[in-house]
Amino acid sequence: MNKIHKIEIQSGAAFKLKKGDILKVIDPEGEQVSDMVLFNAKDLREKISSGKTLDFEENLLISKGNFLWSNRSQKMMKILEDTNGRNDFLLAPCSPETFQIMYDNQNYHPSCFENLIRNLSPFGIQPDDIPTAFNIFMNVQFFENGKLSVEAPTSKAGDYVSFQAQMDLVVGLTACSAEDSNNGSFKPIHYSISPSEK
């Protein structure tokens, strides 16, 4: 049984994975988004790319069987399982400006961007290095006219997505801080790491 790591509400974590390791990201209570960013542990300038992933996978909806690709056109992770089946790879992590501009909230508000950089900065990652995240459990609906709508996640308590690292990685992971993305309440995110069997 692998240890369950807990990310508290509106916070984040960062850690390394070795090639072959399996990361399981769990929504323990349901309806909670987790933003994930990836960096090549051996060269942090290589990182997850939504544009490359949507291009190579030829799909907006990235789930079981798809790969997450880097800006250098390399496979970073393979999605092994996805018990929920709805994730987003369109929208940037919520940031302080998200709440100022979209929510008209001029006061301090926690954000995925802040939680990513707080946890990733010890690895040498700077704020401008944070790319568009793979937003696990995030339910962004799109319509023929292009309109986007952020809806409540369809994930139930215990749903999970598991990923296998295709290279040595630095991973940033959050329990998302945005009201609209999480049906109005904030819950934790759990994760576990299974070492590769060599």
Add this chain to the structure above:
Amino acid sequence: MNKIHKIEIQSGAAFKLKKGDILKVIDPEGEQVSDMVLFNAKDLREKISSGKTLDFEENLLISKGNFLWSNRSQKMMKILEDTNGRNDFLLAPCSPETFQIMYDNQNYHPSCFENLIRNLSPFGIQPDDIPTAFNIFMNVQFFENGKLSVEAPTSKAGDYVSFQAQMDLVVGLTACSAEDSNNGSFKPIHYSISPSEK
């Protein structure tokens, strides 16, 4: 009458704009895509972000009236006119690997990525700095199941998109090199710059 600059087939250009300048990107023959990337001329670490733009504009289809946003949540350009009305902001610029992986072409092939970096490197921009481009005239259809399909551009000879710079910018622009994006043939791209009226 502003000077018309010509980007030859399967090539690119890079130039500076001052805040307020108007850039007009023209498809002179029709059915030709132009990839555009933007950097803050005063701090190149700030650059165009698909994730921030799709988030703030709440739409996959970015056209007249929309803004192009940076990774720092600042407005970089406003789209003033769009006579065609179909652009893409999902897919990364075609790169050498695009042709190896998606087209199974192991030989040399020109690419937008190469043409962007060749023209932007004199400004101090490195390969890993190239973000997902705003793909002018690119026609990527998306379906309810998420499937993406690159179709012939709907642009006719003389169609154009005009943009007003919201900050001082370094711009990279191409005449796209990918067969599928341009209905099988390669054409030039034209552009003009109107200085801001101060």
